[in-house]
Amino acid sequence: MSDEPLPTSPQNAIEQQVWNSLARVIDPEIHRPITELGMVDRVRVSDQGVADVSLKLTIAGCPAARRIESDVTEATLGTAGVSEAQIDVGVMNREERQAFIELVRGSGRPMQFGPDSLTRVITVTSGKGGVGKSSLTASLAVSLAAQGLTVGLVDADVFGFSIPGIMGLSKDGVTEAPTRVGDMILPPEAHGVRVISIGMFLGDADPRSTAVSWRGPMLHRTIEQFLRDVWFGDLDVLLLDLPPGTGDVAISVGQLLPQAEVLVVTTPQEAAADVAVRSALVARQTGQKVVGVIENMAGLIQPDGSVLEIFGSGGGKAVVDRLNASESAEGQQAVRLLGSVPLSPQFREGGDGGTPTVLSHPEDPAAVEIIRIAREIAAQGRGLAGKSLGLSPT
Secondary structure (H helix, E strand, O other): OOOOOOOOOOOOHHHHHHHHHHOOOEOOOOOOEOOOOOOEEEEEEOOOOEEEEEEEEOOOOOOOHHHHHHHHHHHHHOOOOOOEEEEEEEEOOHHHHHHHHHHHHOOOOOOOOOOOOOOEEEEEEEOOOOOOHHHHHHHHHHHHHHOOOOEEEEEOOOOOOOHHHHOOOEEOOEEOOOEEEOOEEEOOEEOOEEEEEHHHHOOOOOHHHOOOOOOHHHHHHHHHHHHHOEOOOOOOEEEEEOOOOOOHHHHHHHHHOOOOEEEEEEOOOHHHHHHHHHHHHHHHHOOOEEEEEEEEEEEEEOOOOOEEOOOOOOHHHHHHHHHHHOHHHOOOOOOEEEEEEEEOHHHHHHHHHOOOHHHHOOOOHHHHHHHHHHHHHHHHOOOOOOOOOOOOOO
């Protein structure tokens, strides 16, 4: 083989066809064509039909390397006139990597989900722990993704992070880590949802036996980094699983995402309903809009069709009534009870196993109700009033 440099642009019709084929290879983390991202450096096709493709990955040890190389090989061999594919895999230098980051994210470190963002931001909160908020949030995210929406999920429960395990990203004490390209962090994806959690930044520590103990300023910086340095790409919906209560994280999220909509999770129990109202009131104080209440653990359906109300009944409606009657409700849209999710052993097993029940057993009563709620949320759409669409008159 000659030592002369490979051409950086197509020199004949077959090489152009190879470029066209490679334009259909999508980076699994950025979700854009590799040719658009500058990852294909050069293409040459010999008279014998041997295609020589120079591919540049963003970093050494890129977790998507094997998949990208496989897809490039398949696309190249699938091009008419190509009989053999030789893929030379390298790594971008610092300048190329910086150009890649600016191409993907833009210059600087912009806040992705600011007031003009077209992404619908929904925070999920509860007054107390143990109401199934994280499992419910993960299931809603997966259900929305299954409907064809592009979904991101932020595990903002820094102290009680559980989303990686529920989403199947943490198994046997090992949690899948995000990819770092310079100062840009690419979140791993599970069940069609792009996910980030503090549990992904603990190194080799087993998340099952590791505790995070931080004060307010550190918590604020963590949430800010999730929203600024983690690149989710273009999302239809971003869900945030907030910690229970009205502490530092809830206040920080209210400051960073004042345009967010809020879903309140409660159980039928009166005590849970009381504190759920408080979490919603704090959200309103930061300017966020409470759009609905979900009652979880609403009852255990028996074989004969009857319902055993282990935690009582009426908690969801009580939260809705109190929020609509509150002084803070003035000028706000009426809060609705979006649904009541029954207790379900399969729902619990799905979360423990890393495959939400809405995927593994969509016929389960809890899954059926969550899928219905997700459809209702998706049907509401995202309001674009007052937001810049990036268009200018011609």
